[in-house]
Amino acid sequence: MRAGLVQLTSGTDPAENLPTTVAHVREAAARGAELVLTPEVTNIVSSDRAHQARVLTSEAEDITLAALRDEARALGIWLLIGSLALKTDDPDGRFANRSLLISPGGEIAARYNKIHMFDVEISPSERYRESAGYRPGTRAVVADTPLARIGLTICYDLRFPHLYRRLAQAGAQILTVPSAFSPVTGAAHWESLLRARAIETGCFVLAPAQTGAHGPKRATHGHSLAVSPWGEVLADGGTDPGVTLVDLDLAQVEHARQRIPSLDHEREFEGP
DSSP: OEEEEEEBBOOSSSHHHHHHHHHHHHHHHHHHHEEOOOOTTTTTOOOOOOOOOHHHOOOGOOOOHHHHHHHHHHHOEEEEEEEEEEEEOOOOOEEEEEEEEETTTEEEEEEOOOOSEEEEEETTTEEEEETBBOOOOOOOEEEEOOEEEEHHHHHHHGHHHHHHHHHTTTOOEEEEBBEEEEEEEIIIIIHHHHHHHHHHHHHHEEEOEEEEEESOEEEOOOOEEEEOSSOOOEETTTTTEEEEEEETTHHHHHHHHSSOOOOOOOOOOOOO
16 A cells, blocks of 8 residues: 655744645555655644633544545545644643544544643743643554554654554554654654654554744754655655655554564563
């Protein structure tokens, strides 16, 4: 099967971001992709909570979701919307960071709300407190499709290997990691972590990414990656927006797990 990783430089206006996203999805499908994936916060990259409150909508009203459901139906593809920032009924007003898998019929086949929130201080000038604006999810998700069994995650989840092990043990063959990684942590850890998650699970890992400057206060690493179950980098999207294609042979999943069957070798232990 062929997958297409869409790399974006989303701005702060969902309506302005949408035409570029649609164009890249169409390009990926035209080049043979059966599964197309967009990055985290496809609809908007903004840390201004007041602005988000003004422009974000619920899932039922989101223009990006509606348009991409139409595109999946028109193009006959599986489409992973890496994530959308969405309003919810949360009593404290926090949003959802939600990944949605869309079927070729335009239906929502799976939803996943990001579990791990990016609350860090990378440097005195670069701080993030994602949990102030987003409520963490509580459920891991694996979706069955005719193409493959797909485990959904988002960005900072990447640093929690037990989640990926659980998804693989539940039958996932492909793990998705749509992201908006910081340039500092991206340069240091992005490729290493993605390769590690692939090696540990024997899964393909597909990680579409945001890239470049999203205004004066936010930038992202780019380098959308596809990694094989043996930990090899199959494709790297570099730092420009666009589409990266990769062909996946799912037989490699079983082959890697036969060679290193660590998913079956867990043992109980005491301590520390």
